[in-house]
Amino acid sequence: MAGKKVIGVLALQGAFAEHEDALRKCGAKAIRVRRKEELKGLDGLIIPGGESTSIGRLMVSYDLADGIVERSQSGMPIFGTCAGMIVMAKEIPGSDQFTLGLMNISARRNAFGRQIDSFEADLDVKGFPKKVRGIFIRAPYIDRVWGETEVLAVFDGKVVMAREKNLLTCSFHPELTTDLSIHKYFLGMT
Numbered sequence: 001m002a003g004k005k006v007i008g009v010l011a012l013q014g015a016f017a018e019h020e021d022a023l024r025k026c027g028a029k030a031i032r033v034r035r036k037e038e039l040k041g042l043d044g045l046i047i048p049g050g051e052s053t054s055i056g057r058l059m060v061s062y063d064l065a066d067g068i069v070e071r072s073q074s075g076m077p078i079f080g081t082c083a084g085m086i087v088m089a090k091e092i093p094g095s096d097q098f099t100l101g102l103m104n105i106s107a108r109r110n111a112f113g114r115q116i117d118s119f120e121a122d123l124d125v126k127g128f129p130k131k132v133r134g135i136f137i138r139a140p141y142i143d144r145v146w147g148e149t150e151v152l153a154v155f156d157g158k159v160v161m162a163r164e165k166n167l168l169t170c171s172f173h174p175e176l177t178t179d180l181s182i183h184k185y186f187l188g189m190t
Contacts, residue, residue, distance in 0.1 A: 008033040012058040014050020018175035043190040049082030056098035077189040085169040104147035134172035
């Protein structure tokens with residue numbers, strides 16, 4: 001299968017299996033990433049939802065953080081969903097947890113409320129021909145962007161999807177829907 005994109009899915013904690021399934025449905029090859037060596041040869045990387053503090057600690061423990069930053073700086077696309085957004089942010093107001101510091105965003109943890117406050121909403125995403133269903137579970141949102149970061153979607157006045165060059169992030173879980181448009185968009189970045 002020449003030309004098939006190889007996308008890594010950080011598989012330390014969180015909803016990685018659902019991203020793998022979505023990638024396969026899009027025609028890409030999904031690889032679980034748990035070690036630094038597994039970052040080699042990837043066309044892109046997804047940092048899934050889960051618990052951002054745990055994901056950050058595990059990235060450091062497994063010596064993955066520096067490798068992810070290096071690959072990002074060399075142009076590899078990275079897509080963070082929910083907790084992945086927090087891990088990619090340069091700022092998390094009121095928190096000193098570890099982040100990769102990749103993206104010019106300030107992300108607020110659990111900003112839409114607790115687990116019981118989870119919800120779904122149809123979102124207008126810049127450049128997409130139709131609305132995208134967003135599933136928000138203990139979701140963060142972006143309260144500030146700067147530099148070359150572009151806002152792609154807003155819900156209730158809050159930024160829930162953004163892109164900066166080779167970096168893409170969203171507050172919600174596109175992997176939990178049957179709509180593959182966001183994963184296809186990410187694959188188009190690779």
